Amino acid sequence: MARSSVTRLGELERAVMEHLWTHREAGGGSLTVREVHETVGTQRELAYTTVMTVLDRLAKKRLVMQERDGRAYRYSPVSTREELTAQTMRETLGDLEARDRKGAMLHFLDDASPQEIDELKAALAEIERRSMTTSGSTSSSVGVRRFRRV
Amino acid sequence: MIFATVLVALALVLAWPVPRVLARMTTFRRAPRAALVIWQSVTIAAVLSALAATPVVLLEIGEEAMEGPGSARALATVGAVLSGLMLARVLVSGHQIGTRLRATRRRHRDLVDLLSNAPEVRNELGDPQLCVLQHAMPTAYCVPGLRSRVVLSQGTIDALSAAEVGAVLAHERAHLRERHDLILEFFSVMYTALPPILRSPEALSEVRLLAEVLADRSAVKAVGPVVVARAVVTMAGSSAPDAAMGVGCSTARIRLDLLHEAKRPLILLSLLMFGFAALALGAPISIVVAGWTTR
Numbered sequence: 001m002a003r004s005s006v007t008r009l010g011e012l013e014r015a016v017m018e019h020l021w022t023h024r025e026a027g028g029g030s031l032t033v034r035e036v037h038e039t040v041g042t043q044r045e046l047a048y049t050t051v052m053t054v055l056d057r058l059a060k061k062r063l064v065m066q067e068r069d070g071r072a073y074r075y076s077p078v079s080t081r082e083e084l085t086a087q088t089m090r091e092t093l094g095d096l097e098a099r100d101r102k103g104a105m106l107h108f109l110d111d112a113s114p115q116e117i118d119e120l121k122a123a124l125a126e127i128e129r130r131s132m133t134t135s136g137s138t139s140s141s142v143g144v145r146r147f148r149r150v
Numbered sequence: 151m152i153f154a155t156v157l158v159a160l161a162l163v164l165a166w167p168v169p170r171v172l173a174r175m176t177t178f179r180r181a182p183r184a185a186l187v188i189w190q191s192v193t194i195a196a197v198l199s200a201l202a203a204t205p206v207v208l209l210e211i212g213e214e215a216m217e218g219p220g221s222a223r224a225l226a227t228v229g230a231v232l233s234g235l236m237l238a239r240v241l242v243s244g245h246q247i248g249t250r251l252r253a254t255r256r257r258h259r260d261l262v263d264l265l266s267n268a269p270e271v272r273n274e275l276g277d278p279q280l281c282v283l284q285h286a287m288p289t290a291y292c293v294p295g296l297r298s299r300v301v302l303s304q305g306t307i308d309a310l311s312a313a314e315v316g317a318v319l320a321h322e323r324a325h326l327r328e329r330h331d332l333i334l335e336f337f338s339v340m341y342t343a344l345p346p347i348l349r350s351p352e353a354l355s356e357v358r359l360l361a362e363v364l365a366d367r368s369a370v371k372a373v374g375p376v377v378v379a380r381a382v383v384t385m386a387g388s389s390a391p392d393a394a395m396g397v398g399c400s401t402a403r404i405r406l407d408l409l410h411e412a413k414r415p416l417i418l419l420s421l422l423m424f425g426f427a428a429l430a431l432g433a434p435i436s437i438v439v440a441g442w443t444t445r
Contacts, residue, residue: 010260013264014263014264017264061257081265081284084264084265085265085285086285088258088261088262088265089287091258091261092258092289092291092301103251103331103334103335104254104255104258105255105258105293105294106294106322106325106334106361108322108381109382109385109386117383120386120400121387123379123383123407124382124383127375127376127379127406127409127410128379
């Protein structure tokens with residue numbers, strides 16, 4: 001129950017961010033809760049207060065900027081989708097507080113230097129050669145489970 | 151006093167020389183699961199010896215200490231303080247690392263969910279965990295936890311063949327399925343709990359390598375060693391050049407060389423290694439029992 005409401009909130013955050021981004025890309029300025037509710041909210045039959053909560057959560061996560069305009073708040077994305085993607089990628093590459101981040105995510109591969117890459121290519125050629133001699137012409141049959149002995 | 155002294159000596163040996171020797175036992179990488187069991191049992195045995203030393207001292211001195219010479223009482227007090235400090239450090243470091251890891255992962259998962267394709271699409275793809283970031287630089291990783299994610303960038307999908315993407319996914323899913331993050335977290339906690347002079351960074355990186363070797367094995371089972379090797383080499387060749395830091399021997403190279411091992415389990419070596427792990431863990435326990443019974 002709690003879990004499904006969490007994923008639902010996450011899904012609404014997506015929808016609202018999506019809307020704010022497309023609005024921005026189309027050259028629009030910041031939006032009020034009512035304006036967001038009129039598009040995203042009515043499509044999904046959401047209450048006005050739900051949209052307000054979602055925008056508030058996004059502001060707390062510093063994904064949207066909240067500025068006061070008279071009695072209402074206006075919201076706009078802090079960064080574009082591309083900027084946020086680049087930022088997310090950078091976070092995992094560990095250029096900031098590398099030690100802290102290390103272990104938070106498990107990467108397929110650490111970084112290799114150009115010299116190492118040459119060595120790796122040589123090692124790969126060796127592996128390919130070895131598998132050619134053991135399994136004949138089928139070495140390139142990728143994705144097939146192999147239980148043959150070496 | 152003999153049992154307590156042996157326990158303290160054991161704790162020191164297990165904390166300092168043993169991890170350094172173990173990290174050099176490259177043969178152990180050919181049986182990565184058994185190797186991880188050894189690392190865990192040695193670490194737990196070291197902590198157990200350090201924590202058990204005080205109660206055993208008290209046990210051995212017993213009533214004598216209370217009316218005996220002041221030096222014995224002082225020794226017991228010092229031991230108790232040391233054990234208490236050790237316990238406190240483990241608890242504090244466990245709490246700090248755990249909270250920080252979970253906060254980082256939660257925040258990152260939120261971002262990835264926001265930026266990748268919608269959950270409905272992911273469900274249709276047959277994998278609700280898989281997120282694709284729209285970025286040209288190849289990267290692949292997983293965010294462990296209860297609501298785990300496997301994250302690929304579009305650059306990875308473009309750079310690799312379908313089978314190689316399969317290798318990467320099998321690798322990351324193995325990390326998640328076997329909860330390698332918990333094993334690594336355990337070692338990070340123990341590492342930071344130790345006083346800096348006793349820490350062994352080589353132990354930490356060896357354990358990380360073993361987790362990668364284990365995940366590679368799952369990938370080899372799924373798509374064969376050649377495809378995994380190609381995936382490793384392509385991913386290594388396409389990462390950001392400025393991010394290359396050249397830390398010692400290339401782990402990618404070691405992993406490539408071990409890919410063929412996945413096909414033939416080394417039963418005898420594994421059995422010997424499990425035996426050693428049991429021995430290491432049994433040592434402090436039997437000393438405590440001996441101390442108790444010969445009272």
